[in-house]
Amino acid sequence: MMKVSVNGYGTIGKRVASAILAQPDMSLIGVSKTSTNYEAYHAQRLGIPLYVPKESIKEFEDAGIKVMGTIEEMFRDSDVIVDATPNGVGAQYKQVYSSLGKKSIFQGGEKANVADVSFSALCNYDEAVDKKYVRVVSCNTTGLLRTLCTINRVEKITKVRATIVRRAADPKEVKKGPINSLTPDPASIPSHHAKDVNTVLKDLDIVTMAIVAPTTLMHVHMLNITLANQVTREEVLSTLSSTPRILLVSGKSKITSTAEIIEVARDIGRSRNDLYETVVFEDSVSVKGNELFLMYAVHQESIVVPENIDAIRAVTGFRDGLKSVEMTNTSMGIRKGYLV
Amino acid sequence: MMKVSVNGYGTIGKRVASAILAQPDMSLIGVSKTSTNYEAYHAQRLGIPLYVPKESIKEFEDAGIKVMGTIEEMFRDSDVIVDATPNGVGAQYKQVYSSLGKKSIFQGGEKANVADVSFSALCNYDEAVDKKYVRVVSCNTTGLLRTLCTINRVEKITKVRATIVRRAADPKEVKKGPINSLTPDPASIPSHHAKDVNTVLKDLDIVTMAIVAPTTLMHVHMLNITLANQVTREEVLSTLSSTPRILLVSGKSKITSTAEIIEVARDIGRSRNDLYETVVFEDSVSVKGNELFLMYAVHQESIVVPENIDAIRAVTGFRDGLKSVEMTNTSMGIRKGYLV
Structure with a gap:
């Protein structure tokens, strides 16, 4: 079981978290939040462990949202961190991921040089295998x-x-x-x-x-x-x-x-x-x-959500790209052919 | 002075009418309306003669809008009719224009075969000279x-x-x-x-x-x-x-x-x-x-408004396309260079 956390629980992060929960070979350590908004309440309702910056713990607890620990604690427990923070913030977090020796997946809002490889599953899965940092394109x-x-x-x-x-x-x-x-x-x-x-x-x-x-x-x-x-x-x-x-x-x-x-x-x-x-x-x-x-x-x-899932597999050394795509598709109900 | 009327006083028709009023070599016989809407009231306020279908005269007069005559009377008094009726209606009116022997300008909502030539002033002014029916493209x-x-x-x-x-x-x-x-x-x-x-x-x-x-x-x-x-x-x-x-x-x-x-x-x-x-x-x-x-x-x-004005000149035999474009531009304040 790959232990994965999601840093940032907005538009992309919440979807990647849902997708991780659907994978047979991944477990979701938790997600991070910095704002006590409706998405934080919903994560709590879903039973997803929430991690927040140390200085925000009181704010979250005052808002009635249970906090599992600090963001850094979440990182430490993870094999792979999916960075879904706002554009440009991921590059700043990279130093943290790097200092903890963690593999990480970045989003397309980051510059290409944040990662070893930019990624699109049907194009270059193989290039991402065993890489430390992968960027899923926008x-x-x-x-x-x-x-x-x-x-x-x-x-x-x-x-x-x-x-x-x-x-x-x-x-x-x-x-x-x-x-x-x-x-x-x-x-x-x-x-x-x-x-x-x-x-x-x-x-x-x-x-x-x-x-x-x-x-x-x-x-x-x-x-x-x-x-x-x-x-x-x-x-x-x-x-x-x-x-x-x-x-x-x-x-x-x-x-x-x-x-x-x-x-x-x-x-x-x-x-x-x-x-x-x-x-x-x-x-x-x-x-x-x-x-x-x-x-x-x-x-x-x-x-980009299925691409994030495949990127997680690639960095952890899962070598069969077609198999990963198939696993992701099956677990998420992703289809081919005609919409109707 | 070319005597021009505008059949249809909607988005295009009202603008073509304003542009005709600004030309030194054209007089506006009038415009036609079928609906007693705000555009009809505004035309009256501007002093533009309004012509309506015979069966609508009472409706317009009941609405307090002065009617100069029937649409057919307007056509008879014109050298050129600019058709600014809704898409496809112009083709039906063509029979009327033709039976009265009037030159006419159609809009791009009509099929190309409604006219002898499709027209864009900077491309093919010369082809429209002395033609009976010209269609200004959309x-x-x-x-x-x-x-x-x-x-x-x-x-x-x-x-x-x-x-x-x-x-x-x-x-x-x-x-x-x-x-x-x-x-x-x-x-x-x-x-x-x-x-x-x-x-x-x-x-x-x-x-x-x-x-x-x-x-x-x-x-x-x-x-x-x-x-x-x-x-x-x-x-x-x-x-x-x-x-x-x-x-x-x-x-x-x-x-x-x-x-x-x-x-x-x-x-x-x-x-x-x-x-x-x-x-x-x-x-x-x-x-x-x-x-x-x-x-x-x-x-x-x-x-398309300046193109309509140039098309009017072309069908009435004005041979110098560049001169027509210049006259239209000067009268309407149309510029070149930078907007700001």
Whole structure:
């Protein structure tokens, strides 16, 4: 049993904690919280051990939240620490993890050099095996890499030109905008996503342009991929529909938007309406000469969660990437094929 | 003096009417209305003659709105009719215009075959001269064509791969969505915009992907243009900044979004905060080999208005396209260079 703790219990941390609880080969030592917010109360209700900074113990106990110990005590009891602290904070914690000799998983909000390797399970599981520090790339980069590494199995990709329409805020966020604007993110080209893809697919010719739109549900990517040789639409669809962590939505099912995709996630009883899968609009998959076009949606809150689970296995020396992906998928109900 | 009437006084019609009033060589015979809504009251306040369907005269007079006559009487008194009726209605009216022997201008919501030529002033003014029926392409296609014909003057374009993030509704619309979704428009590729660009640039290799986002202010286009030969960023910026109907916004001015662009339009006293110009994010103009990348914003309510004015001149035999564009720009305060 791998003993894992999660530092930070926000959007990503709480989902990673739930996923760890579902794994047959992992035990959750606990999670850390710095704020006595609704997520702390919910963790307590779930029976998840809560660890807090030493100076916050009284605040938590005054708020009626039972504290198991200090964050450092949680770290000491862990084999692997998943850092799910806010962007940039993970790099500061790295010194603590390092001084305790603990392996750790960072999120895509950290710079690539925080870790030995940037990670996307379907692309480079092997590179992360036995590494000390692994960084799971961001939600958008995970969406890009999962798709590109899958298409690369159909035919060699020579060039990618992608645009990313980002959701403005997560559903729980109340202080972020825009509420009525399209905001290039940034106006300068390429956006950082291209560079982030290159941390894993090092020689790929990729340019990304990104813009923020006022919606909370999912990102959408629009890809123009140039291939070394022409492929058929059927070949691409066949590979996409047989790849785990990729789902297709068909125009026939009247699913035309991210709103309807999330409605399906709610209907089928997904925890927190999460969609760990990349959701490809089947009708968008088009071929013109040796170019491939497609559009897909990325659930920003959850797509990196299975990748975190696989990264935990990799750093602890579990060598079979395909097996890890399968274990993660089975335990979390992650599918392939068609959403409906 | 060209005698012009505007059939339909909604988002486009009311703006075209205002623009006609500003032209030294045109007189506005009147506008038509079918609904006794706030726009009808405002037209009356402005002293614009209102014409209505025969069967609606009593309804308008009961509502306290003075009617000058029937729509058909308005048509008879006109040299040119600008059709600004809802999508598809223009094609039905064409029979009426034709039976009266009147020249007419249609909007981009009509199919291309409604007219002898699809029109974008900076691309193909000459083709519209003396034609009987001209169709001004839609706001998105106007944005694409204005930009592409300008870039074509720098270097021959061989390929365009564009994504379009559409505003969901106009500011005045209260029954349209999405309110929280990204909706491929449509999921199938290409979107109709590529085909519409081909009505003017007939042999251009262009693929467009479009998506709707919940915002009302402007569309944004993200272009990847392949050129026959490499150009410098400076050459492109120099041409963009010296082309009328194109404005640049610079990161230095802290304009980072469509919201701030529209705020400037309000600050500088633009009527209805209209921006007839294509607004290019200067920071986005990038060159990689023989590829050019850029992002720009399109004000969907007003970008086609100057094109309608030029189209009126063209069908009445005014041969000098550059002169028409200059007259339209001067009369409407349309600029080039930098927005701020």
